[in-house]
Amino acid sequence: MTSTDTAATETVPTGTATSETATAGSTTLRDGRLLTLARTGWDDPRAVALRAAMDAEIAPRYAALRAAAPPPAPPSADDVETVVLALVDGEPAATGTLRRLPDRLEVKRLFIDPDHRRAGLASRVLTALEEEARDRGAAELFLQTGNRQPEAIALYERTRWQHTDVYAPYDPTDGISVCFWKEL
Numbered sequence: 019m020t021s022t023d024t025a026a027t028e029t030v031p032t033g034t035a036t037s038e039t040a041t042a043g044s045t046t047l048r049d050g051r052l053l054t055l056a057r058t059g060w061d062d063p064r065a066v067a068l069r070a071a072m073d074a075e076i077a078p079r080y081a082a083l084r085a086a087a088p089p090p091a092p093p094s095a096d097d098v099e100t101v102v103l104a105l106v107d108g109e110p111a112a113t114g115t116l117r118r119l120p121d122r123l124e125v126k127r128l129f130i131d132p133d134h135r136r137a138g139l140a141s142r143v144l145t146a147l148e149e150e151a152r153d154r155g156a157a158e159l160f161l162q163t164g165n166r167q168p169e170a171i172a173l174y175e176r177t178r179w180q181h182t183d184v185y186a187p188y189d190p191t192d193g194i195s196v197c198f199w200k201e202l
Contacts, residue, residue, distance in 0.1 A: 045142075047106070047137050047138070048137070048138075049137065051106050051107050051137075052106065052107050052108075053104060053105070053106055053111075053139070053142070054104075054105045054108075055102055055103070055104055055105075055142065055143070055146050056102070056103045056104075056105060057100045057101070057102060057103075057150070058100075058101050058102075058103050059095065059098070059100075059101060060093065060094065060095040060098040060101055060115070061095055062101060062103065064103055064110035064113075065101045065103055065110070065113045065115075067110065068103075068110055068112070068113040068129050068131060069113065069127055069129065071129065071131065072127065072129035075132075076164075076167065079164070079166040079167070080164060080166060080194065083166075083192075083193070083194055084194075090187045090188055090189075091187070092126075092127075093115055093117045093126050093127065097117055097118050097119070098115055098116070098117055098118070099116040099117065099118050099123065099150065099154060100115070100116050100147075100150050101113060101114070101115050101116075102114050102115075102116075102143050102146045102147055102150070104130075104134075104139050104142065104143055106134055106137070106139075110131070111130065111131050111133075111134035111137075111139055112128075112129065112130040112131065112134060112139040112140065112142075112143050113127065113128070113129055113143070114126075114127060114128040114129070114143040114144060114146070114147050115127045115128075115147075116147050116150050116151060116154075119160075119186075119187070122156075122158070122159075122160050122185075123151045123154065123156045123159055123160070124159070124160045124161055124162070125144065125147050125159060125160070125161035126161070126162075128140060128143060128144060128147075128161075128170070130143075140173050141173065141176075141177055144173070144177060145177075147159075148200070148202060151202060152202045156202055157201065157202055158199060158200065158201050158202060159199070159200050159202055160182070160185065160197065160198065160199050160200075161174065161179070161197070161198050162184070162185075162188050162195050162196070162197045162198075163195075163196050163197075163198070164194050164195065164196065165193070165194055165195075165196050166194075171196060174198045178200065179198040179199065179200045180198060180199050180200065181196070181197070181198060181199075182197050182198060182199040183197065184197050185197055
């Protein structure tokens with residue numbers, strides 16, 4: 019794996035009201051494709067499209083379980099610190115969000131486009147979110163996933179996240195939430 023200098027950042031227009039900060043360097047993936055991680059806003063249309071694909075894939079897994087109780091409110095532009103967008107050969111391939119809760123920072127909406135899975139993007143986006151949290155002074159980071167997402171649970175366990183009690187705004191009695199914590 020080859021990488022170039024990724025220490026510097028630059029602001030790049032996205033064609034919308036939001037802007038992104040992209041690393042000055044990129045990384046070559048094992049298969050030769052070029053990976054660039056960009057920091058952007060919640061409303062970036064590329065991230066919006068990836069989150070919509072996530073909803074389409076994941077929502078059916080929980081439809082029967084959520085019949086009695088609605089899911090917690092998703093993040094909004096007001097509570098999002100940053101969105102990491104993974105671009106492979108310039109195309110949106112993965113996204114993850116760092117959300118601000120009243121008492122902590124939380125990883126949300128980590129999703130890899132099916133055409134880009136098995137390339138290590140999930141762990142790279144997760145690591146970028148951890149670095150963002152550290153840069154904001156966080157000593158720890160939290161996340162919530164669902165019990166019908168074994169691939170997500172396996173990722174978090176593999177990357178040394180620890181299981182923790184279900185925290186607000188999630189319902190500890192719904193039987194769905196699986197929460198994790200990591201010291202940074």
